[in-house]
Amino acid sequence: MRNIEVCPTPELVDLYGVEGKIVVVVDILRATSCMTTAFANGIDHMIPVAKLEECKALQKSGYIAAAERDGKMADGFDIGNSPFTYMEPHLKGKGIAVTTTNGTQAIVRSAKADQIIIGSFLNRSAVARYLRSQSQDVLVVCAGWKGKVNLEDTLFAGALVDDLKNDMNYDSDSAITAQVLYNVAKADMLKFLSNSSHVRRLKGLNITKDIEFCLTSDVYDVIPVMEGERMVAMKEVVAVESNGHHKSNGAKR
Amino acid sequence: MRNIEVCPTPELVDLYGVEGKIVVVVDILRATSCMTTAFANGIDHMIPVAKLEECKALQKSGYIAAAERDGKMADGFDIGNSPFTYMEPHLKGKGIAVTTTNGTQAIVRSAKADQIIIGSFLNRSAVARYLRSQSQDVLVVCAGWKGKVNLEDTLFAGALVDDLKNDMNYDSDSAITAQVLYNVAKADMLKFLSNSSHVRRLKGLNITKDIEFCLTSDVYDVIPVMEGERMVAMKEVVAVESNGHHKSNGAKR
Numbered sequence: 161m162r163n164i165e166v167c168p169t170p171e172l173v174d175l176y177g178v179e180g181k182i183v184v185v186v187d188i189l190r191a192t193s194c195m196t197t198a199f200a201n202g203i204d205h206m207i208p209v210a211k212l213e214e215c216k217a218l219q220k221s222g223y224i225a226a227a228e229r230d231g232k233m234a235d236g237f238d239i240g241n242s243p244f245t246y247m248e249p250h251l252k253g254k255g256i257a258v259t260t261t262n263g264t265q266a267i268v269r270s271a272k273a274d275q276i277i278i279g280s281f282l283n284r285s286a287v288a289r290y291l292r293s294q295s296q297d298v299l300v301v302c303a304g305w306k307g308k309v310n311l312e313d314t315l316f317a318g319a320l321v322d323d324l325k326n327d328m329n330y331d332s333d334s335a336i337t338a339q340v341l342y343n344v345a346k347a348d349m350l351k352f353l354s355n356s357s358h359v360r361r362l363k364g365l366n367i368t369k370d371i372e373f374c375l376t377s378d379v380y381d382v383i384p385v386m387e388g389e390r391m392v393a394m395k396e397v398v399a400v401e402s403n404g405h406h407k408s409n410g411a412k413r
Numbered sequence: 414m415r416n417i418e419v420c421p422t423p424e425l426v427d428l429y430g431v432e433g434k435i436v437v438v439v440d441i442l443r444a445t446s447c448m449t450t451a452f453a454n455g456i457d458h459m460i461p462v463a464k465l466e467e468c469k470a471l472q473k474s475g476y477i478a479a480a481e482r483d484g485k486m487a488d489g490f491d492i493g494n495s496p497f498t499y500m501e502p503h504l505k506g507k508g509i510a511v512t513t514t515n516g517t518q519a520i521v522r523s524a525k526a527d528q529i530i531i532g533s534f535l536n537r538s539a540v541a542r543y544l545r546s547q548s549q550d551v552l553v554v555c556a557g558w559k560g561k562v563n564l565e566d567t568l569f570a571g572a573l574v575d576d577l578k579n580d581m582n583y584d585s586d587s588a589i590t591a592q593v594l595y596n597v598a599k600a601d602m603l604k605f606l607s608n609s610s611h612v613r614r615l616k617g618l619n620i621t622k623d624i625e626f627c628l629t630s631d632v633y634d635v636i637p638v639m640e641g642e643r644m645v646a647m648k649e650v651v652a653v654e655s656n657g658h659h660k661s662n663g664a665k666r
Contacts, residue, residue, distance in 0.1 A: 168562060172424060175560045307428045309421060311586040331610040333564040337594055344593050357584040 163297045164324055166317040166334040169304035170266040178273035182296045184287060184320065185270060186279050187303035188312040189362055190241045191228070191263025192384075193280040193374040198246040198256065199393040200282075200380035206391040207257045208264040218257035226258040231365050234259075242370050243282075262303035267386065270301050278384035278391070281316060281374065286381040288323040290394070298328065300338075311341070311356045312375075315349060318342025319377075349375045416550045417577055419570040419587040422557035423519040431526035435549045437540060437573065438523060439532045440556035441565040442615055443494045444481070444516025445637075446533040446627040450496040452646040453535075453633035455505040459644040461517040462510060471510035479511040484618050487512075495623050496535075515556035520639065523554050531637035531644070534569060534627065539634040541576040543647070551581065553591075564594070564609045565628075568602060571595025572630075602628045 167176040186192055195206060209215050212227055212234060219225035219237065226239045233240030241260060258264060270276050274296050279287045291298055300320055302313035318338035321330045330339065345352035350372060353359040362371060373379075383394040420429040439445055448459060462468050465480055465487060472478035472490065479492045486493030494513060511517060523529050527549050532540045544551055553573055555566035571591035574583045583592065598605035603625060606612040615624065626632075636647040 168421060169425070171428065172422070172560065175424065305586070307425065308585075309587050309590065311589060314586075314590060331608060331613070332561075333558070333567075333609050333611055334562050336564060336608055337562065337567060337590065340597050341590055341593055344597060355584060355589055356586050358586055360584070 162295070162328045163332075164291075164321055164328040164330050164335060165297070165299050165332045166314075166321065166338045167299055167301045168309040168314065168334050169302060169307055170262070170269045171304075171307045173266075173269045173301060176299055178270050178299055178301075180274055180296060181299045182275045182277065182291065182294060183270040183273035184277055184279040184291070184298065184300045185263065185266045185303065186300060186313045186316050187260065187263030187266065188280060188316050188374050189359070190243060190367075190370055190374055191258075191260040191303065192278045193282055194226075194241055194243050194246055195258075195263075195278045195384045195391065196280045196282045196380055196382060197243040198251070199382045199384050201247050202252040203246065203256060204253050204392075205255050206384070207255065207389060208267045208391060209257060209259050210265055210268045212259055215257050215259040223255050223257040224251065226256055228260045230261060231362055231367075242367065243373055244370070262305060266301050266303040273299070276386040277394070279316065279320065281319070281377045282379045283381065283383055284316070284319060284323070284377045286378075286383050288320060290383055291320075291324060292327050298324075305358050310358050311353055312359070314338050315342050315345055315352075319346070415548070415581045416585075417544075417574055417581040417583050417588060418550070418552050418585045419567075419574065419591045420552055420554045421562040421567065421587050422555060422560055423515070423522045424557075424560045426519075426522045426554060429552055431523050431552055431554075433527055433549060434552045435528045435530065435544065435547060436523040436526040437530055437532040437544070437551065437553045438516065438519045438556065439553060439566045439569050440513065440516030440519060441533060441569050441627050442612070443496060443620075443623055443627055444511075444513040444556065445531045446535055447479075447494055447496050447499055448511075448531045448637045448644065449533045449535045449633055449635060451499040451504070451509065452635045452637050454500050456499065456509060457506050457645075458508050459637070460508065460510045460642060461520045461644060462512050463518055463521045465512055468510050468512040476508050476510040477504065479509055481513045483514060484615055484620075495620065496626055497623070515558060519554050519556040526552070529639040530647070532569065532573065534572070534630045535632045536634065536636055537569070537572060537576070537630045539631075539636050541573060543636055544573075544577060545580050551577075558611050563611050564606055565612070567591045568595050568598055568605075572599070
């Protein structure tokens with residue numbers, strides 16, 4: 161039987177190991193929620209980079225540049241890190257260079273994986289269906305906060321483990337921890353998270369609306385996937401539900 | 414208000430930061446449970462070292478040498494990693510050199526802390542009382558398993574956070590995670606842990622009796638503490654309970 165394991169922070173990626181696996185990168189607040197939203201709204205591709213300077217260089221070569229540090233848009237860039245930003249019509253068909261405090265670092269560190277896909281509550285069921293249809297082991301890499309673990313990424317990892325518990329082994333201690341945490345929190349995740357210093361810090365930035373949106377399951381069916389250095393929308397999203405109903409790639413609403 | 418934070422694996426110690434803090438090192442299965450048991454049974458001091466060769470060198474200089482790797486006693490050493498071993502009368506008053514897969518590594522990595530004490534379920538309330546009586550912030554360093562997080566150390570961290578929740582801030586995401594996990598598991602920790610691959614691996618070594626003992630709260634009042642390179646029994650264990658009843662340092666039974 162295949163395994164699903166959870167790497168609680170990018171700092172531990174080498175220990176958990178990515179080779180031969182599908183890695184699901186998770187940065188719920190807000191990088192991977194933004195990426196999901198971006199592709200559901202017709203962005204052509206994204207280039208995630210670790211450093212502000214790399215993002216700046218791509219901006220100079222014509223890219224729209226999205227840069228976030230410490231939860232805020234970095235100076236001199238075009239857009240920040242709110243999913244609502246990525247719904248704007250003028251971004252359709254464009255390429256976006258992106259760097260964030262945690263999410264893009266997790267992608268860069270997972271480079272040796274068989275495949276890297278982007279997970280968020282927004283595309284949760286699409287990700288679970290896709291993983292079921294493949295054959296590799298799965299590693300969920302939580303982006304965390306500056307190397308430390310965080311609750312919201314752990315909650316999503318736990319949700320995914322819960323969705324796949326009949327399809328894969330999840331006996332590693334980090335996967336069990338995430339699943340237990342999700343089951344405690346799922347009835348009211350926003351309330352659960354409101355105890356956390358990290359979420360309180362984000363609330364101070366007036367992004368409660370962002371947080372609520374990022375905790376909503378199954379808004380989109382799109383799955384962003386890395387192809388070399390570029391992130392694109394996966395073309396063959398698994399389209400058939402168990403009831404035989406076909407779903408389209410992209411926005412559900 | 415003081416803070417209590419949880420570092421889920423020794424790999425992240427530098428990120429969480431130990432300077433100015435009291436570090437509680439936790440390796441429930443079984444290094445810190447053994448250390449607690451050892452001092453409660455009259456061992457004079459221990460020297461924790463990271464490498465087998467260092468332990469071997471101390472053995473040659475006259476120390477009793479305890480070495481565990483991958484859950485088993487390493488070849489050529491005197492004792493392994495079962496708490497019951499440390500109850501043997503011939504060890505009383507002796508010095509023991511010790512190296513284990515995870516626990517001693519966590520101690521070595523926490524060297525810059527203000528103070529390093531040893532926590533386990535066996536001395537849980539004594540540790541909580543001591544921490545209440547001090548003024549520094551607290552970092553619970555879970556030894557984990559070869560750099561990965563594990564359930565049993567996280568459970569103890571959560572128990573300690575729960576014990577101190579009215580005395581200290583615990584709003585970091587790892588402390589909240591540990592406390593939630595402990596509250597889910599506390600009614601039957603052995604059953605909760607039996608899902609974990611790590612505990613199944615240990616059960617394969619026929620140490621169920623060890624595991625049950627290591628999950629028992631408040632068997633001893635002793636607190637092992639690092640003094641330079643040596644671990645000794647803390648002399649001034651906080652002796653007065655809230656009901657005014659005096660407790661002695663050492664074994665309760």
